[in-house]
Amino acid sequence: MQTEKKRNYSRKREAILKAVRSTTCHPTADWVYQQLKPEYPDLSLGTVYRNLTQFKSDGVIMSVGTVNGQERFDGNVRPHTHFVCCRCHGVLDVPGDFVSENEVASAAKKMGLKVESGDVILHGVCAECLKREN
Amino acid sequence: MQTEKKRNYSRKREAILKAVRSTTCHPTADWVYQQLKPEYPDLSLGTVYRNLTQFKSDGVIMSVGTVNGQERFDGNVRPHTHFVCCRCHGVLDVPGDFVSENEVASAAKKMGLKVESGDVILHGVCAECLKREN
DNA sequence: CTCCGTGCAAATACTTTGCAAAGCG
DNA sequence: CGCTTTGCAAAGTATTTGCACGGAG
Numbered sequence: 001m002q003t004e005k006k007r008n009y010s011r012k013r014e015a016i017l018k019a020v021r022s023t024t025c026h027p028t029a030d031w032v033y034q035q036l037k038p039e040y041p042d043l044s045l046g047t048v049y050r051n052l053t054q055f056k057s058d059g060v061i062m063s064v065g066t067v068n069g070q071e072r073f074d075g076n077v078r079p080h081t082h083f084v085c086c087r088c089h090g091v092l093d094v095p096g097d098f099v100s101e102n103e104v105a106s107a108a109k110k111m112g113l114k115v116e117s118g119d120v121i122l123h124g125v126c127a128e129c130l131k132r133e134n
Numbered sequence: 135m136q137t138e139k140k141r142n143y144s145r146k147r148e149a150i151l152k153a154v155r156s157t158t159c160h161p162t163a164d165w166v167y168q169q170l171k172p173e174y175p176d177l178s179l180g181t182v183y184r185n186l187t188q189f190k191s192d193g194v195i196m197s198v199g200t201v202n203g204q205e206r207f208d209g210n211v212r213p214h215t216h217f218v219c220c221r222c223h224g225v226l227d228v229p230g231d232f233v234s235e236n237e238v239a240s241a242a243k244k245m246g247l248k249v250e251s252g253d254v255i256l257h258g259v260c261a262e263c264l265k266r267e268n
Numbered sequence: 269c270t271c272c273g274t275g276c277a278a279a280t281a282c283t284t285t286g287c288a289a290a291g292c293g
Numbered sequence: 294c295g296c297t298t299t300g301c302a303a304a305g306t307a308t309t310t311g312c313a314c315g316g317a318g
Contacts, residue, residue: 005272006271006272007272007273008271008272008273010272010273010274012273012274013273042274042275043274043275044274044275044276045275046274046275046276046277047273047274047275050273050274051273069282069283
């Protein structure tokens, strides 16, 4: 049996989730904090971290991984591909999946792994940075 | 023109590279440090970090990403797939590529991206942890 | 009234960096 | 010798946590 925790309503929690969902910039905890600070002057960064962690384990948001030392979140939990720019450290969504479910499943089976999710992360230089460099 | 730096020989640097290459555990900086400490009692963690960073930018090792707050390295720079266990945070190599170069290339072209590398990271529970849980 | 959620600040954990000394070429 | 590499310790950054108080049910 799992530990189920009661959960009260919280205006701030709702706002945090909405903030993550409202952007495609794959924000950091601090971005969310800065974003909401004007409207919630007494918001604290710790609260943002606590809620993001919770959302993540609830599966309502996902982590894109750590880019340049900061964790990046994504409100879109449908599987999709990410592109990370080495220059500006921006994260972009790339439409498409690119992984063969079947191949993965068979490789996993062979190794006795239980695969729960699979991410594709491309690295390179984004269009903006390319332009700037030429 | 690129910044080319002269590079002297260093016994410790060599040992650090060898340590990363000698294992398939996808070590952290600290693992490498602990590993070499007995043989090089005056080795410092800063040196390990400095060298790993250098190797990474030289392309002789690669980063698997940050797992559980620590960066994991891989001495095998040929493209391959990684599996990260949610329970024990172990990182395993999975033979196979699973990404379609062509599809990626065409999606990238459409978005004006210059893709330099692509990683597939699977998440789930490894065989050992599965066994332990049953 | 009873827990949950939060602000605040202190504590952690990892990684980076400045500087003087030691090493390579 | 000149420039690189390192040890050491201090600094830096991102994230987590303890505690007392305000808020939801």
